[in-house]
Amino acid sequence: MENKKIRIYVVEDYMLTRITYRHTLPKNNPNLEIIKDFETAEACINAMQQESADVILMDLGLPGINGIEGTHKIRQMNKDVKIIILTSHDSDDEVLASLTAGANAYALKDITPENLAAVIESVNKGAFWLDPRIARIALNLFQRLKSLHVDDMYGEKFNLTARENEVLQMIVDGKSNTEIAKQMIISHNTVKAHVGNILEKLAVTDRVQAAVKSIKMTLIRN
Amino acid sequence: MENKKIRIYVVEDYMLTRITYRHTLPKNNPNLEIIKDFETAEACINAMQQESADVILMDLGLPGINGIEGTHKIRQMNKDVKIIILTSHDSDDEVLASLTAGANAYALKDITPENLAAVIESVNKGAFWLDPRIARIALNLFQRLKSLHVDDMYGEKFNLTARENEVLQMIVDGKSNTEIAKQMIISHNTVKAHVGNILEKLAVTDRVQAAVKSIKMTLIRN
């Protein structure tokens, strides 16, 4: 068995809900210890600057900084704390925003206390968990990612030089050769040379395809 | 308690491992029943055409069709069955490929039988679960997605007409106006008119930005 208790923060604007968690969670698993709870994300962020928790249960509908922004801010401060979104919201936007903000799990509030306790334990070990009712959103996302996948690139590097990478990035940003030249403080001709090399290395014929291809690639692989 | 047993297929080329699962899983949770196991993905796919399981434990390193392709094929046949990747591989590529192939969970083989039983139950209910050691890969992916997020678009539609959408798609495919004209059997001038309208509606100044923006958008939202 575990010897260390899992230290939990709760961010939730309803007092009643906070009390419920304090009551039910340790009952389901004595290793779970709610050490602090907060009405607002701001309060939690402040507390985190003193002392971190292992796991944070985060509501989304909060006064002031909402749960998504709060998650983002906390994740920026601390990349180890595990953040579980615990909410009744289940819209695609909120789920995706939460995940991109750095949440480790997304649970709906009608989850049973036993399940929540299990999820907390699992997430505390580092797992990533999504409620059944919102898992499809992530799966859809992965499906859409797949359509962007460039098969013939698998395992390839393009061997772009540092300079070429800079230029490519600016192409993706929609800059013209002249703008790129100005920003890199080199001549317009040099930019053209770089662009030509990029097109050749990416095996495309124009900058649009270069931009599209590089977006697709950087999305899927490092 | 549950009244129905969870019916499980196992796809794994090592007999010893299959035997281990048959032994340990029901011991940890009597609701788990391994009804069939297979040495190859092909065998499992064939069996699925007769009768589906609730959950499939899928190895990745299989002879013939590998686990990723197998997952993809099974997912195409049946969108309800829950597929848990159970492997010792932990490379980014394999994790992402598995998820985009339609896996519902990704576990590493040294998972304890108790945890595996818990994951199977959770996933059977529809949850999405990733092993702690590979969760970071998904989180990284979400982070990268975030950088593609276009905030000022939230909730906006661009009101592109059907024709403009066709053109935009071809822009993203890297086609020139002339190629687009040829493919749509309209004049080069008409394409220019459409492109002009697209640029205005997307509030961008050139086709590269139009392509990039539309990729970013379709990725994040529907």
Add this chain to the structure above:
DNA sequence: CAGAAAATATGCCAACTGGGTAATATCATT
């Protein structure tokens, strides 16, 4: 140090692009 790779730069040219303006045709809605 020698050779290779990368970054820098120039010139020319044909093709492509985007802005502006204008006109006609079609279709659904009012």
Add this chain to the structure above:
DNA sequence: AATGATATTACCCAGTTGGCATATTTTCTG
């Protein structure tokens, strides 16, 4: 019948792009 949205085509123009050939300087690497 009139209106508005969409689709279509044409023309001009300035600016951009990509291909090609070439060349110098810098940086890296063995």
